[in-house]
Amino acid sequence: MEPTTIVLFGATGDLAKRKIYPALYNLYVEGKLPEPFSLIGLGRRDWSDGRFKDAVAQSLEEFSRRKAQDAGKLQSFLDAFRYSVLDIGREEDYQRLLSLVEKREEELRMPPNRLFYLSVGPEYFEPIAANIQKSGLGSANGWKRLVIEKPFGHDLRSARELNKKLSKSFTEEEIFRIDHYLGKPMVQRLESLQQGNPVIQALWDNRYIANVQITASETVGVEERAGYYDHVGAVRDMFQNHMLQLLMMTAIHVPHDSSAETVRFKKKGIMEALELVQKEDVHASVVRGQYAAGAIGGKPVPGYTSEPGVMPGSQNDTFIAAKLMIDNNLWRGVPFYIRTGKRMKEKSTRIVVEFKEPVKQALAANEDGTSPNLLVIEIGPNEGFKLQINAKEPGRDGRFKPIQIELQPNEADAPEAYENLIYDALRGDSTFFAHWDEVEMSWQWVQPVLDAFEENLVPLYPYEAGSYGPAAADELLARDGYRWWSGDNLDAQSSAGLDGKSAPPSESNTKSMENEGELYAYHANH
Numbered sequence: 328m329e330p331t332t333i334v335l336f337g338a339t340g341d342l343a344k345r346k347i348y349p350a351l352y353n354l355y356v357e358g359k360l361p362e363p364f365s366l367i368g369l370g371r372r373d374w375s376d377g378r379f380k381d382a383v384a385q386s387l388e389e390f391s392r393r394k395a396q397d398a399g400k401l402q403s404f405l406d407a408f409r410y411s412v413l414d415i416g417r418e419e420d421y422q423r424l425l426s427l428v429e430k431r432e433e434e435l436r437m438p439p440n441r442l443f444y445l446s447v448g449p450e451y452f453e454p455i456a457a458n459i460q461k462s463g464l465g466s467a468n469g470w471k472r473l474v475i476e477k478p479f480g481h482d483l484r485s486a487r488e489l490n491k492k493l494s495k496s497f498t499e500e501e502i503f504r505i506d507h508y509l510g511k512p513m514v515q516r517l518e519s520l521q522q523g524n525p526v527i528q529a530l531w532d533n534r535y536i537a538n539v540q541i542t543a544s545e546t547v548g549v550e551e552r553a554g555y556y557d558h559v560g561a562v563r564d565m566f567q568n569h570m571l572q573l574l575m576m577t578a579i580h581v582p583h584d585s586s587a588e589t590v591r592f593k594k595k596g597i598m599e600a601l602e603l604v605q606k607e608d609v610h611a612s613v614v615r616g617q618y619a620a621g622a623i624g625g626k627p628v629p630g631y632t633s634e635p636g637v638m639p640g641s642q643n644d645t646f647i648a649a650k651l652m653i654d655n656n657l658w659r660g661v662p663f664y665i666r667t668g669k670r671m672k673e674k675s676t677r678i679v680v681e682f683k684e685p686v687k688q689a690l691a692a693n694e695d696g697t698s699p700n701l702l703v704i705e706i707g708p709n710e711g712f713k714l715q716i717n718a719k720e721p722g723r724d725g726r727f728k729p730i731q732i733e734l735q736p737n738e739a740d741a742p743e744a745y746e747n748l749i750y751d752a753l754r755g756d757s758t759f760f761a762h763w764d765e766v767e768m769s770w771q772w773v774q775p776v777l778d779a780f781e782e783n784l785v786p787l788y789p790y791e792a793g794s795y796g797p798a799a800a801d802e803l804l805a806r807d808g809y810r811w812w813s814g815d816n817l818d819a820q821s822s823a824g825l826d827g828k829s830a831p832p833s834e835s836n837t838k839s840m841e842n843e844g845e846l847y848a849y850h851a852n853h
């Protein structure tokens with residue numbers, strides 16, 4: 328990896344403290360930072376280098392998965408940090424910044440490779456990019472990269488405008504748009520799941536797959552972010568970016584020698600084939616909801632409109648479910664169901680691939696008891712792959728029952744999304760970043776939905792906090808003969824490991840499974 332200077336705008340902010348410094352430290356400990364590397368933190372606060380280093384050390388104490396126990400290591404990590412006061416709109420501050428960057432490059436004898444990380448509000452992306460160019464910071468004899476946080480635009484028009492402005496100072500190859508879902512270890516493993524397993528690759532199309540379900544449910548509400556969230560809703564906050572990226576990553580077929588360009592090309596192909604919905608038809612394939620009062624983990628919680636900072640009578644969506652169709656030879660006829668929401672029953676990001684059930688028709692009534700074969704990809708907070716198949720056990724009158732096999736268990740101490748993403752940006756690998764084509768086409772799909780919401784062409788259903796969302800979202804699947812797979816009907820604990828041993832289910836789980844009458848605990852030595 329080439330020696331690099333990271334110029335961090337927003338160095339005094341929340342994201343830097345919670346995600347960026349812990350990620351950098353973990354990379355440092357693992358020997359995955361450039362040697363040498365230098366970081367210049369920026370903000371309006373009048374901090375000294377010492378005050379800045381203390382804040383970084385404090386953030387590691389609070390947020391790093393790896394506590395800084397080795398004082399020597401921490402000190403040498405912090406040696407790379409400097410701070411400069413900068414007001415984004417003040418041109419002279421960029422000249423001071425340039426002098427500091429050059430001075431450090433000289434001290435460390437490093438080439439002027441500069442990674443500008445914009446951990447600031449989106450209204451600042453464009454002026455910063457322009458000032459980097461104007462000041463000469465971006466025209467040194469090394470490479471330059473721009474890492475930007477979400478949100479990338481508020482709608483299709485504003486996203487296009489922003490991109491046009493950024494492209495005056497940075498080429499597409501130099502822009503790294505962060506979507507932290509693409510940094511999640513399980514999302515990064517989706518490729519290798521296909522590449523390493525011809526069995527899965529062979530099944531990955533409309534001949535064998537009945538539907539795909541992508542869920543990101545959260546138990547938290549709007550928290551302290553009403554000022555932002557009440558203007559964006561679940562559709563902009565999660566659906567336009569993270570959820571559509573998960574759809575693309577699931578639907579692409581990646582060859583063995585996949586490069587960033589191949590992945591980008593394949594993802595673009597999926598978005599081009601995604602059937603667009605007219606504003607007037609949105610109500611037929613999209614469900615929007617807003618949480619009402621309820622209970623999370625047994626504790627009562629208020630409804631969305633009673634949350635601090637939310638506009639009285641707000642019609643903002645805190646839940647969205649949608650059915651999307653990909654019109655190409657591989658996926659024609661396979662619905663992709665997506666849902667995401669706040670204040671739902673479980674915190675879980677999960678992809679469930681439901682396979683077709685030809686076996687069902689061939690079974691005599693006394694043999695049935697089958698459930699569809701499922702491939703469950705747990706993205707977070709648990710991680711792993713599970714396969715649900717049907718098996719017969721002695722003593723069940725010849726009936727089948729579904730069992731779940733854990734293919735890859737939760738990995739302790741897995742890197743966090745930001746570690747993966749910062750590492751890739753430092754190496755110049757853009758595979759797991761959102762490229763402009765994808766971002767633009769995501770907004771193109773979402774725009775009629777935004778318009779339909781704006782004009783109230785889609786009902787806003789209340790759902791009880793602590794539930795799986797409004798009943799209308801269940802009906803969306805029921806119309807096609809399917810149902811959502813969730814924590815309630817997927818038993819996380821009834822998995823048999825590759826060694827054939829099984830984890831005994833907890834009593835409560837066994838009970839809920841018996842009640843469900845569908846999924847049973849698997850006892851390998853039964």
Ligand SMILES: NC(=O)C1=CN([C@@H]2O[C@H](COP(=O)(O)OP(=O)(O)OC[C@H]3O[C@@H](n4cnc5c(N)ncnc54)[C@H](OP(=O)(O)O)[C@@H]3O)[C@@H](O)[C@H]2O)C=CC1
Pocket residue numbers: 336337338339340341342343345369370371372413414415416445446447448449476477478
């Ligand atoms: N926090 C999070 O968990 C997440 C944040 N993001 C995105 O990351 C970005 C940053 O968010 P977050 O850290 O939460 O925001 P904060 O409000 O906590 O921090 C904003 C940062 O911007 C700096 N800043 C603001 N105005 C100026 C200015 N005029 N000149 C110079 N610096 C300025 C502030 O420095 P100072 O006050 O010293 O001037 C501060 O360091 C946003 O785009 C957000 O959407 C994305 C995902 C998650």
Ligand SMILES: O=C1O[C@H](COP(=O)(O)O)[C@@H](O)[C@H](O)[C@H]1O
Pocket residue numbers: 543545564565676707
């Ligand atoms: O980008 C965002 O993501 C989080 C959820 O992320 P996760 O990694 O915990 O699944 C969400 O809470 C937030 O509203 C959104 O801005």
